[in-house]
Amino acid sequence: MSGFLWLEWRRVRPWLYVLAGAAIMLPLLGYLWPLIFKPGHDFPPPRPDPELGLSIGYALGIATLAFSFLLRNWRRGKLPEVLFLSPYHDLAGLLAQFSLVAAVWTFYTVALTTWSQMLARLWLQLPYNPILSFQSGLYSAGLVFVPAVAWLVLLERFAWRFRLYRLAALALVFFLSGSAFAAWLVGERVGAISGELLSPWRILQGRWPTGVRVMEVSQEPLWAALLLALVFLGWAWAIGREVEL
Amino acid sequence: MIGLVLLAIVLGLGTGLYLLFSRPRGPATKALILVLLGAVAWAAARTGLELGGQVMVFQRAIPVQYGPWRTVHEAIPVSWEGVDTLDLELVEASVELRPGPGAVLATIEAPESLLRRLEVVARRQDGSLLLENVPPPADSPARYQLTIQLPMELPYLEVSPPESTRKSVHWFGMNIQGVSVGEAVIREAGLEVRDAVIGDLSLRDPIEVRLVNAEIGHLTSSGGVFRFRVLDPRVPPEGAVYEIEGCDYCRYLFAFTGPFHLRLALGPGARLETDLTPRREGESHIFGDEALPSLQVQVGEGTVEVLALLNGISEP
Numbered sequence: 001m002s003g004f005l006w007l008e009w010r011r012v013r014p015w016l017y018v019l020a021g022a023a024i025m026l027p028l029l030g031y032l033w034p035l036i037f038k039p040g041h042d043f044p045p046p047r048p049d050p051e052l053g054l055s056i057g058y059a060l061g062i063a064t065l066a067f068s069f070l071l072r073n074w075r076r077g078k079l080p081e082v083l084f085l086s087p088y089h090d091l092a093g094l095l096a097q098f099s100l101v102a103a104v105w106t107f108y109t110v111a112l113t114t115w116s117q118m119l120a121r122l123w124l125q126l127p128y129n130p131i132l133s134f135q136s137g138l139y140s141a142g143l144v145f146v147p148a149v150a151w152l153v154l155l156e157r158f159a160w161r162f163r164l165y166r167l168a169a170l171a172l173v174f175f176l177s178g179s180a181f182a183a184w185l186v187g188e189r190v191g192a193i194s195g196e197l198l199s200p201w202r203i204l205q206g207r208w209p210t211g212v213r214v215m216e217v218s219q220e221p222l223w224a225a226l227l228l229a230l231v232f233l234g235w236a237w238a239i240g241r242e243v244e245l
Numbered sequence: 246m247i248g249l250v251l252l253a254i255v256l257g258l259g260t261g262l263y264l265l266f267s268r269p270r271g272p273a274t275k276a277l278i279l280v281l282l283g284a285v286a287w288a289a290a291r292t293g294l295e296l297g298g299q300v301m302v303f304q305r306a307i308p309v310q311y312g313p314w315r316t317v318h319e320a321i322p323v324s325w326e327g328v329d330t331l332d333l334e335l336v337e338a339s340v341e342l343r344p345g346p347g348a349v350l351a352t353i354e355a356p357e358s359l360l361r362r363l364e365v366v367a368r369r370q371d372g373s374l375l376l377e378n379v380p381p382p383a384d385s386p387a388r389y390q391l392t393i394q395l396p397m398e399l400p401y402l403e404v405s406p407p408e409s410t411r412k413s414v415h416w417f418g419m420n421i422q423g424v425s426v427g428e429a430v431i432r433e434a435g436l437e438v439r440d441a442v443i444g445d446l447s448l449r450d451p452i453e454v455r456l457v458n459a460e461i462g463h464l465t466s467s468g469g470v471f472r473f474r475v476l477d478p479r480v481p482p483e484g485a486v487y488e489i490e491g492c493d494y495c496r497y498l499f500a501f502t503g504p505f506h507l508r509l510a511l512g513p514g515a516r517l518e519t520d521l522t523p524r525r526e527g528e529s530h531i532f533g534d535e536a537l538p539s540l541q542v543q544v545g546e547g548t549v550e551v552l553a554l555l556n557g558i559s560e561p
């Protein structure tokens with residue numbers, strides 16, 4: 001397992017640097033943007049907008065995630081020894097790949113959210129604000145991005161399944177097409193889960209310029225999303241075992 | 246957009262069926278192909294139904310609602326020298342008070358030709374500054390927003406609607422941001438205080454109150470507050486004191502991050518919910534930071550008192 005983790009760390013490390021820089025710079029840029037590019041002829045003067053950086057940050061993160069998966073497979077095609085080191089049916093390899101990418105993503109989301117909300121609020125009320133911001137980042141990461149990473153792992157295994165038959169491109173098109181509609185379906189179902197069984201959690205939601213809102217969110221959709229991620233991983237493992245090496 | 250959806254459906258169905266009957270057929274792969282095919286088929290059915298509905302039903306377009314705020318056309322600076330009291334009369338306007346060297350009055354003009362422009366008149370009187378604005382027509386849908394720069398320290402601030410428009414349908418709002426006011430009296434207006442310090446805040450029949458990161462030494466509120474929010478206040482060391490009375494059917498939301506002393510004097514129809522004590526029928530919601538020490542709730546005759554306990558001693 002540690003060997004696979006080392007291998008994955010080597011692949012993920014460049015993206016980690018990019019994402020860490022983006023998580024720091026984008027909210028700051030979004031915050032400073034109106035001050036730099038609309039210097040005060042307007043009345044009342046323009047207000048900084050940290051939400052801009054947050055939106056760009058999420059878009060960039062998703063693009064980076066997808067691109068890192070593409071590049072990873074492109075490099076694999078060029079380097080047969082990497083293929084040799086990481087057989088796809090191996091559970092340890094799969095878990096190492098998922099856990100490192102999911103950890104990077106969670107770190108990125110939490111950093112982006114916490115930093116943006118700190119900027120949006122213009123003051124720090126320790127430890128109340130950072131903790132609530134951290135929770136909201138963790139919640140959104142668990143609800144959306146961890147299942148998304150598991151789904152991408154499944155996509156990779158599925159496309160690889162057809163590679164020997166020169167049908168990988170076809171499988172990729174089919175999977176992406178099906179994913180769009182499955183996300184539609186799953187998103188509706190997960191969003192409709194009512195939070196009546198478990199007590200809700202309080203997280204922070206930053207809105208600019210109206211301020212912040214402490215809101216209650218249900219636990220159940222989060223657990224459903226994490227369970228779904230587990231199902232995707234199990235499925236990816238099962239498909240990986242069917243690959244004829 | 247619909248073209249892209251149809252293309253994705255056709256591609257998904259075609260490639261999925263082809264893969265289903267191709268050579269690699271493990272149970273896990275086959276199951277995934279069937280699930281994805283099901284998702285595509287479901288999307289096809291749903292898109293077909295929606296397209297059918299669009300063809301058959303003609304819906305009336307909803308008229309576009311334009312934003313409530315009018316454009317600021319002119320700013321008139323007014324000197325603050327020798328003024329330690331500010332009286333504001335509001336008419337269908339939202340005023341924002343910010344720190345600065347002098348009052349900046351905005352003359353605001355509505356783009357619609359039928360609406361009169363909002364004019365603000367400033368008068369000096371015995372060390373105080375009176376700001377009045379000319380009311381727009383009673384049925385005017387326009388709202389105006391103006392910013393007034395306050396000195397960092399203002400001893401007294403009074404905000405009220407003029408007698409002529411009292412009990413009318415007009416709407417008044419006040420935002421206080423980044424300043425320090427000794428005593429403030431707000432009558433019949435919505436109020437938002439943000440990043441500010443107010444020694445003594447008195448609310449008479451306020452519409453809606455939001456205190457965000459505000460340090461209020463003593464707050465008294467009476468009349469028909471229907472929404473009252475305190476978010477992350479900068480509570481003074483001795484604890485903030487809030488007194489609210491005479492309100493039926495009000496909704497209060499409090500989030501405290503420090504010691505506080507809250508005293509609610511409720512009308513006979515008021516309902517109180519709290520999660521500090523076990524939930525009971527008709528209780529309201531008061532919550533604090535989980536890091537706070539334990540809270541003590543005293544329910545009296547028509548009053549509820551909430552005290553934060555510091556080291557086992559109630560404050561204040």
